[in-house]
Amino acid sequence: MVKYLLYALVTLTSLLGTAANAEDPRPNILLIIADDLGYTDLGSYGGEISTPSLDALAYAGLRFTGFHTASACQQVRSMLISGRGFKHVIRRMPPRDDGERQHHLRIDVATLPEFLQAAGYRTYLAGKWDLGLTPKALPIARGFDRSFTLLEASSSHFAEYFWGDVSYYQEDDRHVPLADLPEDFYSTRSYTDKILEYIAAHLDDAPWFSMLTYTAPHWPLQAPDEWLDRYAGRYDEGYDVLREQRVSRAVDRGVIPPGASLERFRPMATPWADLPTELQRRYARAQEIYAAMTELLDREVGRIVEHLEDHDQLDNTVILFLSDHGASAAEIGIKDGPTSMPDHFDTLEAARDNTFNNFGSMNSFIDHGRGFGEAATAPLRYFKGTLAEGALRAPAFIHFPPAIAEGEISHSFVTVMDILPTFLEIAEAAGPGDIEIDGRDMQPLAGRSFWPLVTGLVDTVHDESSVAGWSRDPFGALIRGRYKLVNQTMPGQQANETPPWQLFDIVADPSETRDVATTFPDIVEELDAIWRQDWQ
Numbered sequence: 001m002v003k004y005l006l007y008a009l010v011t012l013t014s015l016l017g018t019a020a021n022a023e024d025p026r027p028n029i030l031l032i033i034a035d036d037l038g039y040t041d042l043g044s045y046g047g048e049i050s051t052p053s054l055d056a057l058a059y060a061g062l063r064f065t066g067f068h069t070a071s072a073c074q075q076v077r078s079m080l081i082s083g084r085g086f087k088h089v090i091r092r093m094p095p096r097d098d099g100e101r102q103h104h105l106r107i108d109v110a111t112l113p114e115f116l117q118a119a120g121y122r123t124y125l126a127g128k129w130d131l132g133l134t135p136k137a138l139p140i141a142r143g144f145d146r147s148f149t150l151l152e153a154s155s156s157h158f159a160e161y162f163w164g165d166v167s168y169y170q171e172d173d174r175h176v177p178l179a180d181l182p183e184d185f186y187s188t189r190s191y192t193d194k195i196l197e198y199i200a201a202h203l204d205d206a207p208w209f210s211m212l213t214y215t216a217p218h219w220p221l222q223a224p225d226e227w228l229d230r231y232a233g234r235y236d237e238g239y240d241v242l243r244e245q246r247v248s249r250a251v252d253r254g255v256i257p258p259g260a261s262l263e264r265f266r267p268m269a270t271p272w273a274d275l276p277t278e279l280q281r282r283y284a285r286a287q288e289i290y291a292a293m294t295e296l297l298d299r300e301v302g303r304i305v306e307h308l309e310d311h312d313q314l315d316n317t318v319i320l321f322l323s324d325h326g327a328s329a330a331e332i333g334i335k336d337g338p339t340s341m342p343d344h345f346d347t348l349e350a351a352r353d354n355t356f357n358n359f360g361s362m363n364s365f366i367d368h369g370r371g372f373g374e375a376a377t378a379p380l381r382y383f384k385g386t387l388a389e390g391a392l393r394a395p396a397f398i399h400f401p402p403a404i405a406e407g408e409i410s411h412s413f414v415t416v417m418d419i420l421p422t423f424l425e426i427a428e429a430a431g432p433g434d435i436e437i438d439g440r441d442m443q444p445l446a447g448r449s450f451w452p453l454v455t456g457l458v459d460t461v462h463d464e465s466s467v468a469g470w471s472r473d474p475f476g477a478l479i480r481g482r483y484k485l486v487n488q489t490m491p492g493q494q495a496n497e498t499p500p501w502q503l504f505d506i507v508a509d510p511s512e513t514r515d516v517a518t519t520f521p522d523i524v525e526e527l528d529a530i531w532r533q534d535w536q
Contacts, residue, residue, distance in 0.1 A: 023205040024120065027400070028317040029423055030304070031211045034297060035073065035128060035218035036384060037395065038327030038376020039250075041294055045395045046250030048234070048242075049291045053302035057319060061399035062408040062454050065257045068479070069325045069394045069416045071387055071472050073153050074103065074130045076324040076416055077213075081111045081131065081142075083420030083431075083445035085535055087471045104132025105142070110432065110440035112420045113143030116209045118437060119429030122202060125149060126194040127187075127213030133168070140172050147172060148194040150187070150215060157215065157222040157293075158362050159185040163348075186224055188216045188293070192300040196307055209423070212304075217293040219332055219367040220352075221286055221360055227296055228360050231288040238272030238280060239287075239371035243378045254409050257393070257510040260379045264513040267378070268491065269371030282334050282356060286368040289360035315401055318426055320419065322396035329373025329383040329491075333359075333366030381512040387470055387477040387488045389512055403455045410453060412460050413479065415468045417447030425449045467527075469535025474498050478531040482507035483520075485527040501528060 040046040044058035070076040075086040082089040082105070089109045105111070113123040125139050125147040132138070132151075139147035152168040159181040161167070169176035182190065195212050202208055223230075235242065243262070250256045272280065301321075308314040333354040352365035359366055373383045377390035384391050396414075398404060424431045432442040446468065452458045462468070464481040475498075477486040484506045487499045503517040503524050517524050 024207055026121075026207045026427055028207050028313060029116075029121075029209045029426060030317050030319045031209075031419070031423075032301060032319065032321045033127070033211075033213045034294075034321075034323045035213070035215050036325070036328040037217060037294065037323035038373070039323075039380060039390070039393060039395050040246040040378075041217075041323075041327070041376055042395055044253065044397070045255050046246045046248075046253055048245070048249075049231075049294045049298075051295065051298040053298045053305055054321060057301075057305070057321065057399040058397040060401060060406050061319075061397050062404050062410055063255055063395075063397045064414055065255050065393075065409065065411045066413045067322060067394055067396035067416075068392045068414065068468065069322065070470055071325060071385055071391045073128070073218075073324055075470070075472070077128075077130055078105055080416045080419050081105065081113075082109050083112070083417050083447040084109075084443065085417070085446055085469055085471070087535065088443070088446075104134065104137045106441070107136050108439070108441040110437045110442060111143045112423060113139075113209065113211070114437045114440070115143075115420070115424055115429050115431055115435070116427055117143050117145070118435060119424075119427050120206050121427060121429075122204070122206050122208040124195060124198040124208060124210045125213070126191040126198070127211075128153070128215050129170075129213070135173075138170060138173065144211075146198045148176075148191070149213075154215065154218055154220075155187075156220060156362070157187040159183075160362055162220075188214055188297050188300050191215075192303055196304065199307065207427070209427070214297055214300075216297045217290050219328060219330060220365040221289045221293060221367060222362070222364060223289050223292045223296065223360050225361070227292040228289060230295065231291040233288075234291065235284040235287040235372075236280075238275075238284070239269065239369075239375040240267070240272045242287075242372070243267070243375040246375060247379055255395075256379065258411055259508050260510040262379045265379045265381075265511060267371070267374050268382075269369070269374055272371065279335060282359075283369050283372065285356065285359050286334060286366050287372045289366075290368045290372070292360075317400075319399040320396070321399075322416075323394040325394055326380070326383050326391040327373045327376035328367055329370040329385075330367040331369050333364065334369050379511050382488070382491055386491055387472060387475055387486050389484075389506065389510055392470070392477070393510075398454050405456060408454075408456075412450075412453060413462050414450050414453070415447060415462075417445070417468065418450050418461060419447065421445055421447050421449040422451050425451045467530055467534070469531055471535055476531055476536060478527050478535060479506070480527060480530070483523055483527065484512075485524060485531065486512075503527075 042051045044055040091106045123144045125144045129149040129151050130153045148171045156162040167178045353363045358364050377383050380390035382388035382390040450461045467480040469478045484504045502515045504512045
């Protein structure tokens with residue numbers, strides 16, 4: 001009881017002490033999500049890319065090493081905005097004519113911005129949505145007061161058509177044709193412009209919640225002309241050397257999960273030394289562009305920090321930054337042959353100009369490949385699109401100096417589903433069971449608030465009995481305590497039937513190198529039953 005009274009006192013004191021206005025002392029909340037950013041891409045996580053703005057926030061706050069998201073973009077966003085599992089909140093739809101899926105967030109599910117709206121917060125969104133294209137699924141209909149979004153999962157970073165001749169940009173309730181975008185439109189800068197516009201126009205005394213969902217450094221890798229050569233020659237040594245350098249620095253920074261190492265790591269990519277010179281040149285160039293996109297993202301975050309500082313709002317704003325999952329490892333535009341991407345990508349790729357001199361420019365469609373993807377997730381297993389730790393663990397940190405100690409690192413297990421209850425606690429907002437939102441589904445949340453963890457009152461968020469699950473047909477994963485059940489095949493392998501379960505102790509072995517399923521068959525059976533009942 002004393003611990004919880006102390007926690008309440010610490011929270012109340014920290015929030016009141018930084019109030020920007022006397023009428024409502026609650027802090028602003030800024031959620032920043034990078035797209036396909038790898039675990040060791042940021043300098044504060046061991047990377048060589050210049051990310052001073054993000055690193056300053058990370059070092060002044062708390063960094064997570066056990067923050068779990070999901071295998072791909074839509075899964076993460078649906079879990080984040082609902083506080084529940086992907087399978088519980090997404091309605092599956094038939095593919096479009098071009099082969100792309102068009103699943104959307106169920107209309108009856110209440111969302112994070114709706115809860116915050118009901119609690120008196122103003123709510124803003126700029127960036128990727130990926131939760132539905134229909135009018136009832138738009139951000140403006142799901143709790144955001146203002147929004148400028150890319151409704152699709154991806155697009156060109158410039159003002160050019162990508163998926164056929166359709167623009168998927170939307171501002172509030174208005175479709176935005178490409179012709180209406182600024183001449184110098186570039187996704188990362190333009191999303192920042194919009195969120196700053198919304199915040200700057202915030203004239204009342206209510207606190208705000210802003211969600212900034214960048215599409216960088218997601219494919220297609222593209223950067224403004226003046227950024228294309230910023231990392232020229234930096235990656236000529238290749239991804240094997242980069243992987244070793246990054247992990248070494250990450251160990252020094254204390255952000256490698258305890259028990260993880262490169263000792264038993266087995267990369268899937270062809271050794272760099274065995275690649276033809278031309279392939280080395282193409283991979284290295286793609287990674288140069290990826291790095292430039294990441295640095296530019298950091299610079300844009302710096303603009304937001306500067307704005308908050310100029311308006312005495314930085315210490316009154318809780319900032320949570322994360323990548324939506326592990327790094328992408330697609331071979332798009334690099335070499336001939338199958339890439340493990342959907343078949344319709346072949347047609348899309350063929351329509352672009354992926355000659356070497358056009359890498360990263362308009363009309364190009366490239367990614368940085370498996371080797372550089374692995375370099376960004378090592379020593380964790382695999383990468384985006386899987387249910388391995390290299391996909392599910394993401395770099396994440398939270399910054400709020402009045403309540404969060406500087407330079408802290410947490411190795412505790414946290415999930416993206418925990419964000420909603422955390423923000424509700426910060427905002428003193430009612431959640432499911434305490435409020436009704438337009439008749440929306442109010443099933444219990446799967447997430448738990450991590451605010452007591454980051455403010456130093458507790459050491460863990462989830463106890464040995466709490467579970468988190470993921471489903472990505474036909475595969476699945478479930479984590480309870482130290483054990484993770486997963487039936488993911490090796491990337492690129494076709495599964496004619498559901499693979500057998502593997503079991504990993506991700507506390508002792510976060511790199512997932514030792515399958516202990518035969519050692520603990522009772523645990524496998526028990527977790528399998530839970531997964532089938534609640535998460536399949």
